[in-house]
Amino acid sequence: QKEVEQDPGPLSVPEGAIVSLNCTYSNSAFQYFMWYRQYSRKGPELLMYTYSSGNKEDGRFTAQVDKSSKYISLFIRDSQPSDSATYLCAMSAGQAGTALIFGKGTTLSVSS
Amino acid sequence: NAGVTQTPKFQVLKTGQSMTLQCAQDMNHNSMYWYRQDPGMGLRLIYYSASEGTTDKGEVPNGYNVSRLNKREFSLRLESAAPSQTSVYFCATVPGHSMNTEAFFGQGTRLTVV
Numbered sequence: 094q095k096e097v098e099q100d101p102g103p104l105s106v107p108e109g110a111i112v113s114l115n116c117t118y119s120n121s122a123f124q125y126f127m128w129y130r131q132y133s134r135k136g137p138e139l140l141m142y143t144y145s146s147g148n149k150e151d152g153r154f155t156a157q158v159d160k161s162s163k164y165i166s167l168f169i170r171d172s173q174p175s176d177s178a179t180y181l182c183a184m185s186a187g188q189a190g191t192a193l194i195f196g197k198g199t200t201l202s203v204s205s
Numbered sequence: 206n207a208g209v210t211q212t213p214k215f216q217v218l219k220t221g222q223s224m225t226l227q228c229a230q231d232m233n234h235n236s237m238y239w240y241r242q243d244p245g246m247g248l249r250l251i252y253y254s255a256s257e258g259t260t261d262k263g264e265v266p267n268g269y270n271v272s273r274l275n276k277r278e279f280s281l282r283l284e285s286a287a288p289s290q291t292s293v294y295f296c297a298t299v300p301g302h303s304m305n306t307e308a309f310f311g312q313g314t315r316l317t318v319v
Contacts, residue, residue, distance in 0.1 A: 101245060125305045136209075136295055136310030137248070181248065187305035190255045192238055192263060197247035 099196025116182035211311035228296030
C-alpha cells in the first residue's frame with residue numbers, strides 16, 4: 094500500500110458544480126497536509142495548507158483533515174473553467190530532513 | 206525575483222548519454238528537492254538537500270546523482286541515461302529544513318531518452 098492514495102480521475106463537471114477531491118494515507122506521523130494545483134505544463138503551486146486536523150476555508154475552497162480516519166478532502170464550490178487543473182494532495186511528518194509525499198493527482202475539467 | 210529556475214526546459218537524450226539538470230533559487234531557502242513526475246505515478250522524490258552541504262536519497266534515487274553546489278544551486282545528474290528516465294523533473298525549495306511549509310516549484314524540465 095502506498096503511503097498516500099488519490100483517485101486520479103479524470104473528473105469532469107459542469108460550471109457551478111461542487112467538486113470533492115479526496116486522499117487517504119497510512120502514515121500516522123503525517124502532521125502537515127497540503128493541496129497543490131498544477132496547470133498543464135506548469136509546476137505545482139500551493140492551494141491550501143492545514144496543520145493537524147480540522148477545516149480551513151479560503152474563498153471557494155475548503156480543506157478538511159480527519160486524522161482519525163487518515164482522510165483528507167478538498168471541496169471546490171461554484172467551480173469555474175479556470176479551476177480545470179490537476180490537484181495533488183501532499184503531506185509531511187514535518188521533522189527536519191523530511192519531504193512531502195504526494196498523491197498521484199486528480200485531473201479536473203470544468204466545462205462552461 | 207525569478208523564484209526557482211530550472212534549465213534546460215526541454216531535452217532529448219540518447220540512451221547512455223549523460224546530462225545535468227540545473228536548479229537555482231533566489232529566495233534564500235535552505236532546503237532543495239528533486240522530484241520526477243510520470244503519468245499515473247504522481248510526484249516521486251529523487252534526492253533532497255535539507256541544508257547546504259548535505260544530500261539524501263529519496264524514493265527513487267537509482268541512476269541519479271546530485272550536487273548542492275551552494276545555497277542557491279542544486280543539480281541533478283544522469284550519468285548514463287535510460288528510457289525509464291523519460292519524465293518531467295521538478296525542483297522545489299522550502300525556507301526551512303523540512304517540507305512543513307509551502308514548497309515552491311520550478312517550471313520543470315521535460316526529458317526524453319530515446
